[in-house]
Amino acid sequence: MVEPVVVIGAGPAGISAAWQLAKRGIPVEVIEQDSVVGGLAKTISHRTGLRYDYGPHTFHIRETESSRRVVSEVQSLLNGQYRLLDRGTRLYLKGKYFVYPPEMSEAVRKVSLGLGLRIGWDYMYAALRYALNPAKHEDSFEDWGVRNLGRTLYDTFFGLYSEKVWGISMSQVSSRQAHRVAKLNLKNIILRMFKFKADPETYFIQYFYPHSGIGNLYQRMAQEVQSLGGTVHLNATATRIETDGQKVRAVAFEQAGRERVIFCQGLVSTLPLSVVTPMFARVLSPTTLEMAEKLDYCSLILVYLVINRPRVTDYHWCYLIEPKFRCNRFSEQKNVSPELLPEDKTVLCFEASCRHEDNLWRTTDADLGRMAIKDLVQMGILRPENVEEHFVTRIRHAYPIYRLGFERVLCALLSELHQVRNFYTIGRHGLFMNNSMDDNVEMGMRLAAHIAEREAREIWWQSVLRWTQLEGVAAS
Numbered sequence: 253m254v255e256p257v258v259v260i261g262a263g264p265a266g267i268s269a270a271w272q273l274a275k276r277g278i279p280v281e282v283i284e285q286d287s288v289v290g291g292l293a294k295t296i297s298h299r300t301g302l303r304y305d306y307g308p309h310t311f312h313i314r315e316t317e318s319s320r321r322v323v324s325e326v327q328s329l330l331n332g333q334y335r336l337l338d339r340g341t342r343l344y345l346k347g348k349y350f351v352y353p354p355e356m357s358e359a360v361r362k363v364s365l366g367l368g369l370r371i372g373w374d375y376m377y378a379a380l381r382y383a384l385n386p387a388k389h390e391d392s393f394e395d396w397g398v399r400n401l402g403r404t405l406y407d408t409f410f411g412l413y414s415e416k417v418w419g420i421s422m423s424q425v426s427s428r429q430a431h432r433v434a435k436l437n438l439k440n441i442i443l444r445m446f447k448f449k450a451d452p453e454t455y456f457i458q459y460f461y462p463h464s465g466i467g468n469l470y471q472r473m474a475q476e477v478q479s480l481g482g483t484v485h486l487n488a489t490a491t492r493i494e495t496d497g498q499k500v501r502a503v504a505f506e507q508a509g510r511e512r513v514i515f516c517q518g519l520v521s522t523l524p525l526s527v528v529t530p531m532f533a534r535v536l537s538p539t540t541l542e543m544a545e546k547l548d549y550c551s552l553i554l555v556y557l558v559i560n561r562p563r564v565t566d567y568h569w570c571y572l573i574e575p576k577f578r579c580n581r582f583s584e585q586k587n588v589s590p591e592l593l594p595e596d597k598t599v600l601c602f603e604a605s606c607r608h609e610d611n612l613w614r615t616t617d618a619d620l621g622r623m624a625i626k627d628l629v630q631m632g633i634l635r636p637e638n639v640e641e642h643f644v645t646r647i648r649h650a651y652p653i654y655r656l657g658f659e660r661v662l663c664a665l666l667s668e669l670h671q672v673r674n675f676y677t678i679g680r681h682g683l684f685m686n687n688s689m690d691d692n693v694e695m696g697m698r699l700a701a702h703i704a705e706r707e708a709r710e711i712w713w714q715s716v717l718r719w720t721q722l723e724g725v726a727a728s
């Protein structure tokens with residue numbers, strides 16, 4: 253009997269890999285600790301009958317060839333049961349909503365001409381200063397922001413907000429964070445002001461969203477895996493990896509209090525690197541295990557407020573820039589998919605980031621509810637009596653933190669793990685990347701093709717370096 257490829261984690265990366273492996277006739281078994289598939293992008297049924305996502309989750313459509321390929325393949329699973337949406341993101345600042353990514357004309361109109369002039373002046377000053385004196389040390393997010401946006405635009409729209417999200421000074425965060433999340437610069441903002449196209453990877457303007465929740469996309473993939481002969485084990489926690497030399501031999505998981513072991517031809521993991529690396533303790537050096545511990549994560553608390561109104565805003569989500577708001581952003585899922593909620597109610601989801609060790613992580617649900625209601629009331633859009641009830645979800649590993657110098661640690665760790673010949677680590681936490689669902693689906697699909705076509709392992713390593721942008725680090 254041919255041994256299966258085992259995939260740990262049925263989030264977008266893992267379940268896409270499993271779907272594409274099964275499609276290519278390769279036996280596959282997926283181990284997922286949750287009771288549903290979808291990972292961070294799952295859709296949950298609440299006891300009240302409401303269905304909700306883990307924070308706002310829309311599938312980005314970018315103006316690139318690879319994005320078009322991925323989008324068309326995944327949409328084919330949904331039989332037309334999805335809608336296309338234009339980006340509906342806002343920033344809330346000084347009592348006003350601003351389009352995101354920011355538009356200069358709106359900033360000038362809604363704040364002041366003085367602000368517009370200061371933004372322009374600061375940008376020219378920064379551009380000249382950095383041209384005469386290029387950065388010699390490692391670039392932080394703050395250095396990058398001031399250089400590309402000018403001090404005023406950076407401080408007003410990005411600096412304060414980013415410190416609230418990451419909980420550390422942005423002078424301690426690598427500029428890699430800016431490249432991944434925003435890739436913004438004043439040139440792009442001005443191009444958009446005059447209706448020219450900007451960077452196609454950053455300025456995705458369309459999303460798609462399945463009528464019955466984003467998690468439905470990943471459920472469809474799981475159904476395909478099963479109909480093609482694969483297995484998806486739910487409520488199953490991977491606990492142990494057995495190795496034979498530099499090769500994975502088997503994976504153990506716990507389900508309903510029992511341990512089961514699957515012998516496998518290959519292993520795909522989407523676990524956080526800090527979780528999977530210790531499972532290789534027998535083949536990796538203590539230094540490698542220490543490296544994994546250095547990778548740091550931001551956690552996230554989601555507070556859902558059930559509101560006794562049909563709708564509160566017209567936006568998908570809105571960033572709360574000022575520090576007076578404890579939450580980073582809120583979203584209104586009804587504006588993405590009205591089907592998920594009753595007509596007379598809406599749900600606002602408030603997100604607050606923190607560290608796993610923080611007091612906020614241990615705060616009671618009742619106090620977290622009060623915290624979100626306080627932000628809502630401060631915005632002046634609703635009164636506390638409009639909130640019928642609330643519920644809370646906590647995500648331990650939400651965002652990898654790109655501390656200055658993380659690239660060297662990550663590159664060394666990945667290259668050690670790459671020595672295990674039939675092991676692949678992919679996905680947001682598997683490669684320590686602040687990336688999106690579409691990136692992870694593409695990665696899963698690419699890995700399945702690599703395994704099926706028996707490509708040389710070096711080809712896979714080059715893809716990993718390209719995705720993680722570590723080519724330069726690996727070469728040095």
Ligand SMILES: Cc1cc2nc3c(=O)[nH]c(=O)nc-3n(C[C@H](O)[C@H](O)[C@H](O)COP(=O)(O)OP(=O)(O)OC[C@H]3O[C@@H](n4cnc5c(N)ncnc54)[C@H](O)[C@@H]3O)c2cc1C
Pocket residue numbers: 260261262263264265266283284285286289290291292293306307308309310311312488489490491522523552603647650651678679680681682687688689690692
């Ligand atoms: C609040 C928020 C909003 C977001 N919004 C968007 C958006 O609008 N658009 C977008 O494109 N992206 C968005 N993202 C990013 C997106 O959610 C991720 O990029 C994507 O889900 C990552 O997929 P993944 O498969 O790599 O990892 P995950 O989704 O984290 O999946 C990993 C899976 O592994 C499972 N697992 C963990 N440990 C074990 C174990 N020991 N045994 C078995 N299984 C295990 C987990 O239960 C999980 O199902 C958002 C992220 C967050 C946090």
